[in-house]
Amino acid sequence: MRLEIQKFEIHSLEFGNTTEYSDGVLTVNKEELTDLISEDSRIKDVDMEIVHPEDKTRITNVLEISDPRIKDTGNHTYYPGLVSGLFRAGQGKTNVLSGCAVLEIGSIPGFFGGVIDMSGEGARLTPYSKTHNLCILTSPSPVVEQVEYGLALKQAGLKTSVYLAGATKGKTPDEVEVFDLNLPEERLNDLPKVGYLFQLHSHGDSREPFVYGDNSRRYYPTILHPNEILDGAVVCGHYDISPALKNTTYSTLNHPVILDLYERHGKDLNFRGVVIAPEPTTLDEIKRTSMMSAGLLKNVLGVDGVVITKEGGGHTDVDMMQNCDECEKMGIKTVLIDNEWLGPEGTGQLSLLDMSQHADAMVSVGNVDEVIELPPMDKILGGERMSDIAGDLKGKVSIPVRSIPNAISQLGLTFLTAEGR
Amino acid sequence: MIRIVHYLNQFFGQIGGEEKAGVSPSLTQGPVGPGILLNDLLKGEGEVVATIICGDNYFSENREEAVKVLLNLITLHKPDALIAGPAFHAGRYGLACGEICKQAKAELGIPSITGMYLENPGADLFRRDVYMIATSNNAAGMRKAMPLMVRLLLKIIRGDPVGNPSVEGYIPRGIKKNVLSEKLASQRAIEMLIRKIKSQDFQTEIDFPELDLVPPAAPIKNLGEARIALVTEGGLVPKGNPDGLQAARSTRYAKYAIADMVSISPEDFESIHRGFDMTAINENPNRLVPLDALRLIEQDAMIKEIYPEYFVTTGVATTMENGKRIGKGIAKELKDVGISGAIVIAT
Numbered sequence: 001m002r003l004e005i006q007k008f009e010i011h012s013l014e015f016g017n018t019t020e021y022s023d024g025v026l027t028v029n030k031e032e033l034t035d036l037i038s039e040d041s042r043i044k045d046v047d048m049e050i051v052h053p054e055d056k057t058r059i060t061n062v063l064e065i066s067d068p069r070i071k072d073t074g075n076h077t078y079y080p081g082l083v084s085g086l087f088r089a090g091q092g093k094t095n096v097l098s099g100c101a102v103l104e105i106g107s108i109p110g111f112f113g114g115v116i117d118m119s120g121e122g123a124r125l126t127p128y129s130k131t132h133n134l135c136i137l138t139s140p141s142p143v144v145e146q147v148e149y150g151l152a153l154k155q156a157g158l159k160t161s162v163y164l165a166g167a168t169k170g171k172t173p174d175e176v177e178v179f180d181l182n183l184p185e186e187r188l189n190d191l192p193k194v195g196y197l198f199q200l201h202s203h204g205d206s207r208e209p210f211v212y213g214d215n216s217r218r219y220y221p222t223i224l225h226p227n228e229i230l231d232g233a234v235v236c237g238h239y240d241i242s243p244a245l246k247n248t249t250y251s252t253l254n255h256p257v258i259l260d261l262y263e264r265h266g267k268d269l270n271f272r273g274v275v276i277a278p279e280p281t282t283l284d285e286i287k288r289t290s291m292m293s294a295g296l297l298k299n300v301l302g303v304d305g306v307v308i309t310k311e312g313g314g315h316t317d318v319d320m321m322q323n324c325d326e327c328e329k330m331g332i333k334t335v336l337i338d339n340e341w342l343g344p345e346g347t348g349q350l351s352l353l354d355m356s357q358h359a360d361a362m363v364s365v366g367n368v369d370e371v372i373e374l375p376p377m378d379k380i381l382g383g384e385r386m387s388d389i390a391g392d393l394k395g396k397v398s399i400p401v402r403s404i405p406n407a408i409s410q411l412g413l414t415f416l417t418a419e420g421r
Numbered sequence: 422m423i424r425i426v427h428y429l430n431q432f433f434g435q436i437g438g439e440e441k442a443g444v445s446p447s448l449t450q451g452p453v454g455p456g457i458l459l460n461d462l463l464k465g466e467g468e469v470v471a472t473i474i475c476g477d478n479y480f481s482e483n484r485e486e487a488v489k490v491l492l493n494l495i496t497l498h499k500p501d502a503l504i505a506g507p508a509f510h511a512g513r514y515g516l517a518c519g520e521i522c523k524q525a526k527a528e529l530g531i532p533s534i535t536g537m538y539l540e541n542p543g544a545d546l547f548r549r550d551v552y553m554i555a556t557s558n559n560a561a562g563m564r565k566a567m568p569l570m571v572r573l574l575l576k577i578i579r580g581d582p583v584g585n586p587s588v589e590g591y592i593p594r595g596i597k598k599n600v601l602s603e604k605l606a607s608q609r610a611i612e613m614l615i616r617k618i619k620s621q622d623f624q625t626e627i628d629f630p631e632l633d634l635v636p637p638a639a640p641i642k643n644l645g646e647a648r649i650a651l652v653t654e655g656g657l658v659p660k661g662n663p664d665g666l667q668a669a670r671s672t673r674y675a676k677y678a679i680a681d682m683v684s685i686s687p688e689d690f691e692s693i694h695r696g697f698d699m700t701a702i703n704e705n706p707n708r709l710v711p712l713d714a715l716r717l718i719e720q721d722a723m724i725k726e727i728y729p730e731y732f733v734t735t736g737v738a739t740t741m742e743n744g745k746r747i748g749k750g751i752a753k754e755l756k757d758v759g760i761s762g763a764i765v766i767a768t
Contacts, residue, residue, distance in 0.1 A: 420596065
């Protein structure tokens with residue numbers, strides 16, 4: 001499989017009479033896009049606003065984030081199984097508007113959004129303060145249930161992503177990145193064989209990603225080509241969980257582990273492939289999935305070592321440790337990426353919910369509980385209140401770092417870590 | 422010039438050995454004993470203006486009084502900082518160093534530092550409150566330890582950011598702070614993996630602490646005489662959560678009356694736990710706190726009686742320390758009223 005990601009740089013994003021891309025400027029026809037989203041009766045009101053890096057704006061109730069993408073070949077759509085019919089992701093040409101993000105914003109009891117400051121202290125911790133953001137502000141129709149609103153938001157966000165990227169059709173990209181695992185034998189022979197085990201949250205509706213449009217809980221551990229993940233086969237479907245504990249579509253499609261493994265493929269490692277595995281809710285099921293994942297990694301992909309990431313709360317530390325054990329038992333060396341639960345002062349004695357004597361190689365993406373002081377902002381977008389943050393968000397506010405999207409990144413798309421001090 | 426006061430015990434203060442361990446605090450101008458090395462290391466930046474010497478036994482036997490006297494003596498010289506020890510493996514000395522540094526910081530606002538061997542009892546007790554350089558287990562390590570103490574203290578006085586324990590040489594304080602690494606986590610992971618595959622050294626970023634293994638209490642000999650309590654971390658509270666019990670990151674527990682009930686009603690109780698799907702519990706709270714079943718057991722006189730209140734906290738992302746504190750609190754209350762056994766329902 002050969003995938004070409006064609007990147008189109010955005011240095012400005014604005015509303016205008018037509019949706020078009022030219023010289024790094026993306027203009028969006030607000031009415032046309034609003035009509036597109038309003039087709040969904042599950043959404044009552046639709047508004048949209050554009051926010052730029054350095055703005056003194058605080059965006060609240062951010063539920064999901066994606067970047068604008070479209071296939072430049074074939075059916076000119078994206079997100080198979082969700083926005084379009086099924087097709088195999090990971091091949092051909094894909095256009096991406098980089099420097100731009102689509103934010104799904106909304107509020108319903110039970111959903112947990114995030115806070116993005118476009119400037120100031122909070123901006124340092126999230127990549128979305130550096131992107132031009134199109135914020136889709138919605139409210140649920142009064143009769144809609146939580147799960148349905150989540151599905152509606154998903155459609156709204158993804159449709160917007162494709163709609164915006166449509167402006168690049170036929171244009172010349174600024175940069176093209178090629179993803180192809182095929183290399184001559186000699187280049188791969190003596191290199192350590194490395195795989196990636198991608199744990200997907202699977203704790204129910206509104207709490208799990210979609211794989212080719214189907215809920216993650218319906219899958220057993222299986223192998224996906226890394227290109228499929230880079231090209232929209234896995235999409236975030238979490239709304240019912242804190243920002244730190246889920247992987248947005250944006251970060252999944254810009255997957256740092258997969259990109260870094262690709263970068264080093266043929267240089268100091270042989271990237272053998274990816275196993276995706278659900279994170280079931282019972283220990284018996286976890287025993288089964290971990291056994292199967294280790295089997296796929298060892299007996300099918302033939303890896304010497306594996307990077308494992310998880311998605312979710314403390315519960316899924318159990319999955320991670322079981323996976324670690326099963327892999328190490330098969331002679332596969334493991335490195336685990338995880339966040340820590342150390343309380344607001346960082347004094348907690350247990351970083352994780354579960355442990356294993358084999359988990360001797362771990363990378364920390366930080367303490368989710370550490371509190372950060374955010375300065376007052378001139379503007380609030382998305383609502384002045386949020387379900388699990390006390391008080392009014394307009395002025396100076398202290399929030400735990402887990403409420404800032406991608407400050408804590410379970411995929412490892414972050415420089416944040418926790419160290420002894 | 423930074424003014425330093427140096428705290429020493431009777432031995433390093435050159436008063437005498439174990440036989441002089443009872444000497445009360447005394448104050449001398451300038452450096453004494455290892456203070457001379459300290460003074461040399463401070464050259465240009467600071468000086469040891471005074472040395473306080475206190476017998477290890479005097480301190481340990483009159484702690485409160487000793488601290489008062491010592492703090493007064495320290496204040497006399499208006500120092501910018503306090504250095505205590507290093508104490509190496511000497512237990513009473515280490516405890517004294519840790520305590521006096523902690524108090525100097527807390528009561529006088531004076532930055533302080535000490536040094537001791539990792540296994541010194543003072544290390545365990547005070548590592549969180551006081552920076553202490555990790556030393557060898559005897560005074561042969563003085564020439565190695567003192568420069569590290571000076572370097573770290575100067576950083577603290579200047580307000581410079583203190584690095585991680587292995588870089589600065591201090592005993593891990595059991596505190597972790599979020600910092601920005603130079604490399605993406607994914608990159609660090611892959612590099613670590615390649616090193617691990619090649620059997621090269623690597624440094625994990627998350628350590629697991631030693632866990633207490635708690636031996637279970639002896640079984641109840643006479644169950645028919647036993648008073649049994651119900652305890653849960655399932656967050657079951659009267660509807661509306663009148664006491665505002667936290668749904669996660671709990672710091673306390675509550676107790677609610679079940680004296681006149683034969684079962685817990687879903688009309689009156691609900692679970693606020695954020696860690697699992699509470700639908701089944703909210704349909705029938707006895708699935709979490711099995712009062713209905715226990716009442717039958719009580720009626721059959723298999724146990725003497727059920728304690729009239731159940732205890733509850735919410736076990737979601739609870740820190741070890743809070744968990745210990747909550748557990749101790751509940752256990753004490755139960756013990757005080759003669760409960761012999763508790764059914765603890767975890768989720």
